[in-house]
Amino acid sequence: MSLCEHCVKGVTHEGEPKGKTEDINGVSTYVATPSTEYPKDKAIIFITDIFGPQFVNNRLLADDFAANGFKTVIPDIFNGDPAPVDALKPGSIWNLMAWLKLHGADSARLPLDKVIASLKKDGVTDFAVVGYCFGARFAFDLAFEGIPKVVAIAHPSLVNVDEDLQTYATKSTAPLLINSCTVDPKFPLEAQVQADELFGSGKFAPGYKREYFEGCSHGFAVRGDISDPKVKAGKEGAFKATVEWFKKYL
Numbered sequence: 001m002s003l004c005e006h007c008v009k010g011v012t013h014e015g016e017p018k019g020k021t022e023d024i025n026g027v028s029t030y031v032a033t034p035s036t037e038y039p040k041d042k043a044i045i046f047i048t049d050i051f052g053p054q055f056v057n058n059r060l061l062a063d064d065f066a067a068n069g070f071k072t073v074i075p076d077i078f079n080g081d082p083a084p085v086d087a088l089k090p091g092s093i094w095n096l097m098a099w100l101k102l103h104g105a106d107s108a109r110l111p112l113d114k115v116i117a118s119l120k121k122d123g124v125t126d127f128a129v130v131g132y133c134f135g136a137r138f139a140f141d142l143a144f145e146g147i148p149k150v151v152a153i154a155h156p157s158l159v160n161v162d163e164d165l166q167t168y169a170t171k172s173t174a175p176l177l178i179n180s181c182t183v184d185p186k187f188p189l190e191a192q193v194q195a196d197e198l199f200g201s202g203k204f205a206p207g208y209k210r211e212y213f214e215g216c217s218h219g220f221a222v223r224g225d226i227s228d229p230k231v232k233a234g235k236e237g238a239f240k241a242t243v244e245w246f247k248k249y250l
Contacts, residue, residue: 015056015060015063017030017032017056017059017060017062017063018032018063018066019031019032019033019059019062019063019066019072021053024073024075024114024115024118024119025114025115025117025118026114027075027076027111027114027115028053028075028076028080029053029073029074029075029076029115030053030058030059030062030073030074030076031071031072031073031074032059032062032063032065032066032071032072032073033066033071034066034067034068034069034070034071035066035067036069038069038070038071039069040071040123040124041123041124041125041126042070042071042124042125042126042127042128042250043070043071043072043073043119043124043126043127043128044062044065044070044071044072044073044127044128044129044130044246044250045073045075045112045115045116045127045128045129045130045142045148046058046061046062046065046072046073046074046130046135047074047075047077047112047129047130047131047132047134047135047136047138047139048074048077048082048132048133048134048135048222049132049133049134049135049219049222049223050078050082050083050096050099050103050133050134051082051083051085051223052074052076052077052078052082052083053074053075053076053082054076054082055082055085057222057223058074058132058222059074061222061239062074064239065130065243065246068243068247069247070128070246070250073115073119075111075112075114075115076111077103077107077108077109077111077112077135077138078103078108079107079111081099081102081103083096083099088223105137105138105141108138109138109141112138112142116147126149126250127147127148127149128148128149128150128151128152128246128249128250129142129143129147129148129150129151129152129174130151130152130153130154130242130246131151131152131153131154131156132153132154132155132221132222133154133155133156133157133186133218133219133222134157134158135153136153136154136155136156136157136158136159137156137157137158137159139151139152139153140153140156140159140164140167140168143168143171143172143174143176144167144168144171144172146171146172146173146174148174149174149249149250150174150175150177150245150246150248150249150250151172151174151175151176151177152176152177152178152179152241152242152245152246153176153177153178153179154178154179154180154220154221154222154238154242155179155180155181155184155186155187155218155219155220155221156178156186156187157186157187157218158186159186159187161187161191161194161195162194165194165195165198165199166198169198169199169203169204172206173206174206174249175206175207175208175245175248175249176199176204176206176207176208176209177208177209177210177211177241177242177245178192178195178209178210178211179210179211179213179221179237179238179241179242180192180210180211180212180213181212181213181214181216181217181218181220181234182212182213182214182215182216182217183216183217183218184217184218185218186218187218192210192212195210196210207248207249209241209245211237211238211241213230213233213234213237213238214230214234215228215230215231215234216230216231216234216235217231220234220235220238221234221235221238221239222235
């Protein structure tokens, strides 16, 4: 597996998270619950970038999904060992590749399965999955198995463009939204065109849409510098598109 330099770039956003951390089937999970009545049989599984549910940006996004009527859970797929927020600071010597060796697909997948199983026991029947960066890999894997009803990803990492897009088109029945951008070594412009050619123009019957945010870089939807008007518009636009996608299909 590999990531890119942009996976450890970005800024920390300001805000006070409103959700709480719960133990769900042995997995530490950030839970954001709507303050008004909401459908108890639906939930969003939020699969994070390498900074996990401890990162305030991810918590604030989960809170925003809850404010739009979706119970949202962020399982700790890194078992208490996410990338440190200090890695975002200029001059950081934190070793991404050494960390990545400790957090392969198997170790990250188990917490997801445990949380999903517990939510099913509690009556959740319909899942939306949103995957950012590292998390997009697992959004695809869950879709291959028919678990989510709808999927959205943003600036995906660890996705094999040739194999995984084709597998998604063949195996998944979950409508797919891709939030893409201008500078993305892991999902570059040619990969974005490839996705459109495979899924677009009605070729993928469940539903497909790709949003493109000019002037943004990999990570913008979570860690973008919102002092930059283009990045702020991209982050807000990706969130809005995801909410609308989930309201349409969940």
